[in-house]
Amino acid sequence: MAKYKQIQTELLSRITSGDWPPGQPIPHEARLAEEFGCTRPTVGRALRGLVDMGLVERRRRAGSRVARRANRDLVMNIPLVREEIAARGGSYSYLRLERERATPPQDVRAHLGGAPALRVLALHFENGQPYQLEDRWISLAAVPQADGESFENISPSEWLLDAIPFSRAEHVLRAAEASGDVARHLGLRAGAAVFVIERSTWLDERGITRVRMSHPADRFSIVTRDPGVWQV
Amino acid sequence: MAKYKQIQTELLSRITSGDWPPGQPIPHEARLAEEFGCTRPTVGRALRGLVDMGLVERRRRAGSRVARRANRDLVMNIPLVREEIAARGGSYSYLRLERERATPPQDVRAHLGGAPALRVLALHFENGQPYQLEDRWISLAAVPQADGESFENISPSEWLLDAIPFSRAEHVLRAAEASGDVARHLGLRAGAAVFVIERSTWLDERGITRVRMSHPADRFSIVTRDPGVWQV
DNA sequence: AAGTGGTCTAGACCACCGC
């Protein structure tokens, strides 16, 4: 194991063990370097990871302290439906329901701009049961190639991932009660709970696509992980 | 701006602009160091951030490439309810409903161990309306101080944050339909959609606490951010 | 076998900010 990582692990255990309680000043970099028998940049690299984890606060001249509120960030991942289901050993299938050029509703226009857009509605199945309803808008100004794609054999999600890069993405997670349309497509009764993910992506401040992914509540959950010590 | 960060920004723009498409090999560190007029460790630090963002893949001997699937991680934060509501300018209030020593259900026992546990049920209000139902189990073996706390004036979440550190946390996010009890406490009809967060924490493999936080679907959502924060 | 990334050192300069 790399030395900076050993140091990181050791400092981490001093914090989580309560040996260094919240608010406790941490020895200077120079002192730690002496203690661990290495140079200051190596200690600095170890500490940087702890700062990113939100466990340590550092200020010039004032020194480093254990953060008072270790309000750590959570990390999650939203994989492609197909890969997610395959990873579980389930059988995946896909059905395009609708595809049309149309004018998006107000909130989507605010994101994609006034240009013409493509709407695609599609279903993803796990073991023959509806698992996700994908309701997507694609800006034809930003992604003109989409006009030539029927999306009958490949889902918009998957196609876009290979077709176009993005520089920024935002996700909103929420619970909702299924509207009549959503319920019908997912095979639920109207008003049943669904888990909704709305994803918006940009390429340099230009809206690319907006998608609403709805899942039956009893078949979907998201598990987060701790941000491991991401080395910086 | 630090040089490693300038380099990172430049490389990032080459990727997001499509100049370096997915799968494209990236020049060697030595070559980039030459191009940017710096040393190899500096280039290495810039690239490390891109690897953490999932945009670049590196293998010894094989070199670096733009990741084929920029399946980036998402970062979110679950703040204290009180602070979350205060940040919105709402008025916060708190009510402890129940507190008892009891034997946890099977799944919680698997996490906390067989030792005695404390159960606390509490409500968090925003502007007088129920916002979160907190249903918590605390291991008295791991947190004996909890036995002396009534939780009438401070929520378990808040108390625990200051009382005891943790080394690992796991969260499960899901949608659900409110059971009779949950619905009654939250002022909803039975079967209404709720957003549920289940958080489990450990200190060195020893279970500390498990909490289920239920929110009315129409008043709760989570917004994620890009993890670009820690480097770019 | 050799090229690539991964890491560390020893030393240095600078910006910031609390004293």
Added chain:
DNA sequence: CGGTGGTCTAGACCACTTG
């Protein structure tokens, strides 16, 4: 003002893995 963290250099050794 001076101490602290933030960064960079020049050089080096090593581990991994692929051709």
